[in-house]
Structures are given as structure tokens and as C-alpha cells.
Amino acid sequence: MRKINLLLASIFIFLCNGSLWAQLPPIENSATIYLQMKKLNVLGSVLYVAAHPDDENNTLLPYLAKGALYKTAYLSLTRGDGGQNLIGDEQGFELGLIRTEELLAARRIDGSGQYFSRAYEFGFSKSADEALHTWDKDKVLADIVWVIRKYQPDIIITRFPRDKRAGHGHHWASAILANEAFKAAADPTQFPEQFQYGVKPWQAKRILWNTYNFGSVNTTANDQLKIEVGGYNALLGESYGEIGGEARSMHKSQGEGRPRRAGNITEYFTTTGGTPPDSTLMDGINITxxxxxxxxxxxxxxxxxxxxxxxxxxxxxxxxxxxxxxxxxxxxxxxxxxxxxxxxxxxxxVACSGLMAEVASNNEYAVQGQHMQLQFFVNKRLPAAVQLQQISLASEQTTLFDTTLRTNLSTNNNIAFDKQFPVALQQPISQPYWLAKPMENEGMFTVTDQTLIGRPESKPAYTATFTFMVDDIAFTIQKPVQYKYVDPVRGEVYDPFVVTPPVIVGLQPNVALNNVIRNGKPIRTPDMHLQLQANYNAASVPVTFQLRQGTNVIYSKDTVLQFENGKNYAWTVPLNTVFQTNQPQIIQPSVTLPVLGQKETYHYNLKRIAYNHIPTIHYFYTDSVKVITEPIKVVGTKVGYVAGAGDKLPEAIQQLGYSVQMLQEQDITDEKLRQFDAVIIGIRAYNIHEFLTTKNDILNRYIYNGGNLIIQYFKSNYINNKPVKAGPYSFLVNGSPRVTEENSPVEFVLPKHSVLNYPNTITEKDFEGWVQERSTYQAQTNDTHFEMPLQMHDSGEAPSKGSLLIAPYGKGNVAYVSLVLFRQLPAGVPGAYKLMANLIALPKHN
Structure with a gap:
């Protein structure tokens, strides 16, 4: 079977020096075996709790797991979905998938376990109250209690305090919830429904806050418990600070690369519940x-x-x-x-026997209703007496293979065989379990299976069980079926083995503007592009394509196709020929065809996200086209775009009817820029492209001669410790203020400003339906050249004007935009499109 080519472009961004991923067979050498033997006599456990991936203390965890030899785990309440992405354009739960795998990559380095709750990271929050309100507080509390009861830690450590010193509202809330769970987990009247799943009340001995000195905030004190965690582990050949630096550097999407730190490192702790310790974390706890x-x-x-x-x-x-x-x-x-x-x-x-056991496929995908070819492999690389008794293969639904062997294994002799298996039509697709159902609300994933809560990942589609006999002990090794291949650059790679439907269905674009007007006339009628990918070979397959608007079928097409595995079939449907204005403005596709003698309907597209430092990620979703019927006026035809740290604005600007040219460093010349009505700089571009500073004089000449330069937000006025030059006038960006309440009121300070009137009139209605936040990394300036037409604030805070700065320069204009248009345009917010059109059309000056 050929490798599936996804309808949606796969992302191949290879980061240097990343590990190949989790599922490579673990490498156990004599030193690590000895370390694990020492751990047999240690019966102490620690649960670390915070809000996000990258909140954990990456030096403390390896000290606890590999130094003190405690059973150690990190519970991150969220998967980091609402954060920023420095390595790609994934946002929302796509970013959460990446950050989940980055966190697991860090755990594989520091030796700790990993848990999550059902909470969704909905973006920056300034208060615990907002976080607890947006999340379902009781359900998140129940999740923490479940993990505590299941894991049974002797001590719990939080990263943050229960007050505003935590900074982020999620941080603050994580400490509040952890301290409540510390008591609730021991109370049999709290969440008693959990007991039917085998857990029981559990009282940890104490809960501590791991205080910190982050430079601007120092919460450490001399009277707190101090633990030296920077020691050198001779068995590992590195110190815990060095291990921590490597683990921290797995958070690549957050730009968290850190040095491998040697030397003394002191961590500070204060007790927030239970019996305070005197000199060690485990004081008063029997860990033998x-x-x-x-x-x-x-x-x-x-x-x-x-x-x-x-x-x-x-x-x-x-x-x-x-x-x-x-x-x-x-x-x-x-x-x-x-x-x-x-x-x-x-x-x-297993380690002392040198046992290897695996089952792999040389295809990335198993297709429902088809067959899969698997390779089984066993090798005993050391001269121990081991008998291979049995091999079985099963999914959650059924056992596919079970054979008794009773073979005495020879030293370093490979046992390998291939076998074909049917893939049941009812075999579930490989979907992250927290994405299997629609979210409960904007702050919570829907997970109804109690046994899945807390798990970092879904269970594998298929698992092989190898049963061995050593002496008189029968023991099993369970291995997930994986996709194994050899990359000419990376070498041997293991990735997840993914179950897909027989067909993949796509519909583009995600947002369609159906009433764009230039010079008083509609510029075009947008088309929808319907795609189908066959994942198997078959002759003369009768296929019915349908588009639905709400419950109404607005388009249906019957055809007969000759299926070739991996082949795409595409059709164009003019939007105005099918769209019904009196129906919901969302259009979704489906395909019906016979599979194994029965008619089946499919609607899933498949997204594949590939970065070298984490396993390849797959998830299924249903494409939808959000149709915007509001009239949007545009001026001009061509826009230049300098990509930043990952956003999807070029596609959105194309929907406005502009021709968009992506600009590289060599394109920033006087001659090339003069063709554009506007040049837009992507998010955080000034923090990743030094050439924008070196080319600032050219960009300023472009403005002076009549161009509009639109600078989307950046995080600071420095790049690689050098000052950023952005535009002709100075302004400061240092991370605050920001407006995180997406429904916060917006005041029009300069209601007659052209950006609010030309060519589209902007009203309060245009700020309705925004997602996640209003503005981030606002600018501050005393330069009177700038005008600030908008003012906004979060609840209980003073108004700020730095979300939008506009200044004339020569014949053109420069704008700094910290309004989060990069989130609003892909989400299909009409007012955001109108505002972007107005920025591009800022009038020239004589």
C-alpha cells in the first residue's frame, strides 16, 4: 500500500538536533540498568502540578526521578493550546497536540511520567477567577483528584502560588485547584463515582510550593526549605541541570531552548498543606x-x-x-x-536479557476495510535462558492473532516474520481521545471515559503482546504497532501507526467572502474546492458527493471513479450556485460509497503535522466553509507579505481579493516594493528576522513614497540582544499591556480616523464574535506622530491605547497592530476582515 498523500498539505519542518521520537526502542546500558536496580529500594513518589507544558521545573524533575529515584510525574492541567507557536502556523488544539508531544519528549529525557486534565488552554488570563469560570472548576478538580488517587503521591509540589504572584490566571488557578485536590482526594464523599474504577481515597503527606526567582519576580526566602538539585550523576555522565536543559529544549514551539547547565542549583520550597518538612522533601515519610x-x-x-x-x-x-x-x-x-x-x-x-521485541509496518496507515502487513521481530542479545512462549495481536475490540511458540531463544539470533491481517471496517480511526467529541465549552474537552482522563495520549490502535518465560516467571512485553522506516538523512525512524477511513474528504477554503467589493462592484464569486482521496485500489466505485448547509443538502453529485490508492479527485463548485442565504452560513462535505458490500458515509479530512523533535501527529476533522455575506470594500490589488513566526493571514488576505506575494530578504528592495499597495509583516517577524532591521531604511522609503507598512505584533524591541528598528518612529513593546477578554468593550477614541471609516465603516458590531483575546503585546510611545484610534481594557484595569498605532510618513503610513487579527481572520470574524481591508487602504498623503 502506498503512503497516503493527505488532502491538506502536510507540514515537514525539520528541527536540527531533535531526537527521532519516543517509540525508538529504549537504550538500556549497564549504568542505567544499575540505576534502575538502585530504584528498587526506593518507595517514594512525587506529583508536580502546574498549568501548561513548559511550566514544569526541568531541573527538579530529573533530580527527583534520576537522583532521588522517586517515582515522579508532572500533571499539566492544559495541553498549551492557546499559546504562541514559534515553529509553524498551528494554533488552537493543533498547537496543543504539538505541545503535548514536546512535553512527552521532555519526560523521556528526565525520566518522569506525564498526566493531563481535560482543561483547554483558552489563552492568556489575568485572574484565577476567569480561568476557573471558563474551565469547569469542579471537573478539573475531579481530574486532579483522579490523578492523585490513581498515582498515590507521597508529596505534591505546585509550581505556582495561590495568588496574583503567579502572573498568568491559569498558573494561579492550578495552585488553587492542586491545594483543594490535596484534601479532596482523601475525602470519600468527594467524587465517589471514581471508586468504581479501582481507585480509593488518598492522602498525600504534604503539598509544597516550589518557589522561584524569575528575575522580575522573586518568591524565594531564606527561611524556606532548600534542596540542592544540580548534582552530578556519574552513572548518567551528566548533572541534573544538564539533563534539565536538554529536556527544556524540547519545548521548541515556545522557543524554550536552554543551555545544559552544570553547577550547583538550589530549589526552594514552602509548605501549603500537610506536615512541613525539616530538611528533605520526604521528611517523616517512610520511603523504604x-x-x-x-x-x-x-x-x-x-x-x-x-x-x-x-x-x-x-x-x-x-x-x-x-x-x-x-x-x-x-x-x-x-x-x-x-x-x-x-x-x-x-x-x-528484559534489560538484563538484552531482549528486543517489536511489531512494525512499513506503511504509515491502516485503512478500514482493507488489510495491513506487519513485521514481528524478537532478539535476545545476551546469553540468558529465555523462552518465547506466545505472541498475540489485538485491538481494543478484538484479538487478531494468538500463537503459541515455546521457542528457546538463541543469543543474538533474530526471529522475524511477516503476517497480513484484516482491518475491520468498524476499527476506530486513530483520533486523539480528547478530540473525539466536540468540546463541552470554550474551556473543556469532552472525555466521557473515566479511564482515559489523565492519559497523555490515546491508546494505540493495535498492540502486540510477547510472552516470555525466564526461569519460572512468565512475563509479557506489550508493544504498539508502529510505522518504521529509514530516512536517508535521519536514519531509522519510528512513528505512530494510524488507522484511517477508506477515503479522505476535503473542502476549501475555510472562510469564503461572498460580497467583496472593489470600485463599487463585486470582484468575484468565490469557488469551493471539493476533494476526495482514495486510500485503496478499486474499479468502478459509485460515489455520491454532497454539501450540506445546516441540515439541507445544497449540492449532490453522483459519479463513478476508478480508485487508485493515494490518488486525489477534485471538483470546483461555485459558491453562488449553491449557497442559501436563509440557512446557517457553514457548509460541510460528505461522501457516500459502498465498502464491503454496504453503503458508508465519510466526512473526515486528515491533518498530518511533522517535526523532527516529536512523533508525527495525525488528527481527523471535518472541513467546513464559513461564508461571510457582509459587504467588504477593498482598495488596491497587490500586497507583499513577510512571513513571521507562523500565521495564516496570507490566505485570508487572498480571500479579500488581493494578490499576495511572499517576500524574502532579497525581495526587500526599492524596486520590488513599489508595486505593492501595502506590505504586511507577519507576527513576531521582527524577533526572528534580523534583515527587517537591516532593511528598515528601505521599508521607510517605501512608506515615504506612498506605501502602507503594516507591522503585526512582536514581543520585544530586541532580536539576539540587538535593538529592533521597525518603521520611521520609535515605540516600545515589552509584553504589556494586553487585553485578554475577547468580549471586552472597545472605545473609538478617534471615531473619524480613516482606519475606522475607509473604505469600510467600523462599528462596535465589528468587534463581536472575536476569539480568545483582543490584543497582545501592545505598544507604548510618546511620539506624537502616532495616532491611537482605539482604546480597550480588561475588567478592572485601566484603558490602554496601544492595540493600534498609525502614523503618516511622507506619502504613506506605518501601522503597528497588536490586535490579534492573526486569530480572527482564520476564525472567520467579519469585522476583522473589514479592519484589515481598511489598514491596507490607509489613504496616501500629499
């Missing part, structure tokens, strides 16, 4: 085997294991591991710790 009835007998067995360990022959430790396994298994008290330690012992037996 004696916390379990009969467990004291395990301690000398692990000590003997460590003493007798031969780094040249880890397989010689297997008999001692088998003995420890039996001893734990026979303890009179069995609980979460015995389960955890039995798993750790099994993992060590």
Missing part, C-alpha cells in the same frame, strides 16, 4: 520497603543484587531478579507499590 507489611525482607535482596552486579554481564543478575520478583509476589500485603516494583523487576529482567 518497611512501609509494606513483610517488605523489610526485600531490602537485603536488593542490596545483594547491587553488590553482585557485573557491568560486563548484566544477564548474571537475572537469577537474583527472579528471586526478588517471587519475594515481592509473596508479600502478605499487595498494593500499588508492589505492582510498581513487580513491573520494575520485569523491566530489569
Amino acid at each position: 520497603w518497611t512501609r509494606i507489611k513483610g517488605g523489610a525482607a526485600i531490602i537485603p535482596k536488593v542490596d545483594a543484587l547491587l553488590k553482585q552486579y557485573d557491568i560486563q554481564h548484566p544477564e548474571q543478575s537475572i537469577p537474583a531478579l527472579v528471586e526478588i520478583y517471587h519475594a515481592i509476589e509473596q508479600l502478605p500485603e499487595q498494593n500499588n507499590w508492589t505492582k510498581e516494583k513487580l513491573k520494575e523487576v520485569k523491566d530489569l529482567i
Whole structure:
């Protein structure tokens, strides 16, 4: 089967020095095996809690997991959906998918686990009240309680305080909720519905706040508990600060690259609940085997294991591991710790045997109703006595394969075979579980399966179970089916194995402007582009395409196609021939065709996001065209665009009827710029392109000679510690103020300004329906050349005018726009299109 070519352009942005991804077989050397053996005698656990990916303390986590050897995990309440993206144009839950994988990449480096709640990161918030209101507070609290009861931490650590010192409202709320959950998790009257899933009330010993010194905010104090976490781990060959720097650098979408920091690093803690510690995080907590009835007998067995360990022959430790396994298994008290330690012992037996086991496909996709070819592989690379007893393959719905082998494995001898399996028509597509249903509201994902809550990712579509016998212990290795291939640059790569529908359905554009007017006349009738991709081969397939507007079918086409796997079929539908003005202004596609003798209807498109530092991401969605019927007047025909750190404005500007040319550094010349009615600078472009500063004189001449330069927001007046030059006049950007309430009132300070009147009249109605926020990284200036026609503010704050600055210069104009048009235009907000048209059309001066 050929590799599926997605209707929506795949994103291939390869970041240097990234790991190939999570599912590469783990590399266990003798040193890391010894470290894991030492961990067998440590029965302490820590749960770290904060709001977002990249909120975690990346030096503390490896110290806890690899230094103190505690079972360690991070609970991020959100997946970072509302943040900014420095590596691409993904926004919203697409960015959340990226940041989820970046967080998991960081955890693979620092050795910690990862959990999430159902909360959606809806953007910057200035208060805990807004966050708790937008989220469903009780449900997020329930999620934290669920994780605590399931994980059973001895201590809980929050990154932030329960007050405004936390800065971001989400940070503040995460601390409030964690402290409430600290008590609620132990209360059997709180969320009792969780107990049917095997958890029980759990009281952590204490909850601490990991205070910080972020430069502008210092919450540390000399009377707080101090822990040195920068130590060097000789078994790993690096310090925890070095590990933390590498882990932190996985947050590439946030520009969080950090150095590998050596030297002493002190972390500070203050107790917010439970018994305060005296000198260590675990003061007063029994973290040895004696916390379990009969467990004291395990301690000398692990000590003997460590003493007798031969780094040249880890397989010689297997008999001692088998003995420890039996001893734990026979303890009179069995609980979460015995389960955890039995798993750790099994993992060590696998590592000491040099066992490899995997199942892979050389195709990225399995298609519902078709077949998949899988390759099974087993190798025992060390001279241990291991018997391969059984291999099975199953999905959540059924077992596809189960065979008994009872084969004694020879050292370093490959056992490999291929086998074909049917893919059931009812096999669920590979969708991130939190995206499987529409969101409950703007702040919460819908997840109705309690057992999924907290999981970082969906369960794999197919899992192989390899059963081995070592001595008299039968143990299993479970491996997800993965897509495995060799890239000529990157080498061997493992990626997720994805189940798709038989066809992929697309409809573009996402927003259609149906009433754009230039010189008093409509400029064009937009077309819709309907696409179908066949994911299998078949002759003479009868296909019915339909477009729906609400519940009404507004377009239907029957045809017969010769399906070729991976081939796209496309049709153009003029919008004005089907659009009904009295129906909802959203149009969606579907395709009906026979599959395995029965008619099936499909409507999913597939998005593929690929960056080298994380696994390839796939998710399914239904395309929709939002039709804007409001008249929008435009002036001019050509716009130049300098791409910033990722936005989708060029497509939106094309919908306004402009010809858009993307500009590179070599295009910033007097001769080339003079052809454009306006030049627009993408978001944060001044913070990533030094050439914009070096070419500032050319851009200023373009303005002086009659051009309009529209600068979208940037984050600071510096790039690589050098001052930014943006336009002919000075203004300051330092991160504040910003207006995060998307429905905040907007005051027209200069109601007669051309940007509010020409060619479109802007009214308060044009600021309705905005998403996430109004304005970010507003400008501040005392330069009287600038006019500030708008004023706005969040609740309880003073008004600010820095969302839109406009100044004449020569015959043209320069504008700094921190209004978040980059979010509003793709969301189909009519007023944002009118405002962009007015910015492009700012009148020339004599």
C-alpha cells in the first residue's frame, strides 16, 4: 500500500538536533540498568502540578526521578493550546497536540511520567477567577483528584502560588485547584463515582510550593526549605541541570531552548498543606520497603543484587531478579507499590536479557476495510535462558492473532516474520481521545471515559503482546504497532501507526467572502474546492458527493471513479450556485460509497503535522466553509507579505481579493516594493528576522513614497540582544499591556480616523464574535506622530491605547497592530476582515 498523500498539505519542518521520537526502542546500558536496580529500594513518589507544558521545573524533575529515584510525574492541567507557536502556523488544539508531544519528549529525557486534565488552554488570563469560570472548576478538580488517587503521591509540589504572584490566571488557578485536590482526594464523599474504577481515597503527606526567582519576580526566602538539585550523576555522565536543559529544549514551539547547565542549583520550597518538612522533601515519610507489611525482607535482596552486579554481564543478575520478583509476589500485603516494583523487576529482567521485541509496518496507515502487513521481530542479545512462549495481536475490540511458540531463544539470533491481517471496517480511526467529541465549552474537552482522563495520549490502535518465560516467571512485553522506516538523512525512524477511513474528504477554503467589493462592484464569486482521496485500489466505485448547509443538502453529485490508492479527485463548485442565504452560513462535505458490500458515509479530512523533535501527529476533522455575506470594500490589488513566526493571514488576505506575494530578504528592495499597495509583516517577524532591521531604511522609503507598512505584533524591541528598528518612529513593546477578554468593550477614541471609516465603516458590531483575546503585546510611545484610534481594557484595569498605532510618513503610513487579527481572520470574524481591508487602504498623503 502506498503512503497516503493527505488532502491538506502536510507540514515537514525539520528541527536540527531533535531526537527521532519516543517509540525508538529504549537504550538500556549497564549504568542505567544499575540505576534502575538502585530504584528498587526506593518507595517514594512525587506529583508536580502546574498549568501548561513548559511550566514544569526541568531541573527538579530529573533530580527527583534520576537522583532521588522517586517515582515522579508532572500533571499539566492544559495541553498549551492557546499559546504562541514559534515553529509553524498551528494554533488552537493543533498547537496543543504539538505541545503535548514536546512535553512527552521532555519526560523521556528526565525520566518522569506525564498526566493531563481535560482543561483547554483558552489563552492568556489575568485572574484565577476567569480561568476557573471558563474551565469547569469542579471537573478539573475531579481530574486532579483522579490523578492523585490513581498515582498515590507521597508529596505534591505546585509550581505556582495561590495568588496574583503567579502572573498568568491559569498558573494561579492550578495552585488553587492542586491545594483543594490535596484534601479532596482523601475525602470519600468527594467524587465517589471514581471508586468504581479501582481507585480509593488518598492522602498525600504534604503539598509544597516550589518557589522561584524569575528575575522580575522573586518568591524565594531564606527561611524556606532548600534542596540542592544540580548534582552530578556519574552513572548518567551528566548533572541534573544538564539533563534539565536538554529536556527544556524540547519545548521548541515556545522557543524554550536552554543551555545544559552544570553547577550547583538550589530549589526552594514552602509548605501549603500537610506536615512541613525539616530538611528533605520526604521528611517523616517512610520511603523504604518497611512501609509494606513483610517488605523489610526485600531490602537485603536488593542490596545483594547491587553488590553482585557485573557491568560486563548484566544477564548474571537475572537469577537474583527472579528471586526478588517471587519475594515481592509473596508479600502478605499487595498494593500499588508492589505492582510498581513487580513491573520494575520485569523491566530489569528484559534489560538484563538484552531482549528486543517489536511489531512494525512499513506503511504509515491502516485503512478500514482493507488489510495491513506487519513485521514481528524478537532478539535476545545476551546469553540468558529465555523462552518465547506466545505472541498475540489485538485491538481494543478484538484479538487478531494468538500463537503459541515455546521457542528457546538463541543469543543474538533474530526471529522475524511477516503476517497480513484484516482491518475491520468498524476499527476506530486513530483520533486523539480528547478530540473525539466536540468540546463541552470554550474551556473543556469532552472525555466521557473515566479511564482515559489523565492519559497523555490515546491508546494505540493495535498492540502486540510477547510472552516470555525466564526461569519460572512468565512475563509479557506489550508493544504498539508502529510505522518504521529509514530516512536517508535521519536514519531509522519510528512513528505512530494510524488507522484511517477508506477515503479522505476535503473542502476549501475555510472562510469564503461572498460580497467583496472593489470600485463599487463585486470582484468575484468565490469557488469551493471539493476533494476526495482514495486510500485503496478499486474499479468502478459509485460515489455520491454532497454539501450540506445546516441540515439541507445544497449540492449532490453522483459519479463513478476508478480508485487508485493515494490518488486525489477534485471538483470546483461555485459558491453562488449553491449557497442559501436563509440557512446557517457553514457548509460541510460528505461522501457516500459502498465498502464491503454496504453503503458508508465519510466526512473526515486528515491533518498530518511533522517535526523532527516529536512523533508525527495525525488528527481527523471535518472541513467546513464559513461564508461571510457582509459587504467588504477593498482598495488596491497587490500586497507583499513577510512571513513571521507562523500565521495564516496570507490566505485570508487572498480571500479579500488581493494578490499576495511572499517576500524574502532579497525581495526587500526599492524596486520590488513599489508595486505593492501595502506590505504586511507577519507576527513576531521582527524577533526572528534580523534583515527587517537591516532593511528598515528601505521599508521607510517605501512608506515615504506612498506605501502602507503594516507591522503585526512582536514581543520585544530586541532580536539576539540587538535593538529592533521597525518603521520611521520609535515605540516600545515589552509584553504589556494586553487585553485578554475577547468580549471586552472597545472605545473609538478617534471615531473619524480613516482606519475606522475607509473604505469600510467600523462599528462596535465589528468587534463581536472575536476569539480568545483582543490584543497582545501592545505598544507604548510618546511620539506624537502616532495616532491611537482605539482604546480597550480588561475588567478592572485601566484603558490602554496601544492595540493600534498609525502614523503618516511622507506619502504613506506605518501601522503597528497588536490586535490579534492573526486569530480572527482564520476564525472567520467579519469585522476583522473589514479592519484589515481598511489598514491596507490607509489613504496616501500629499
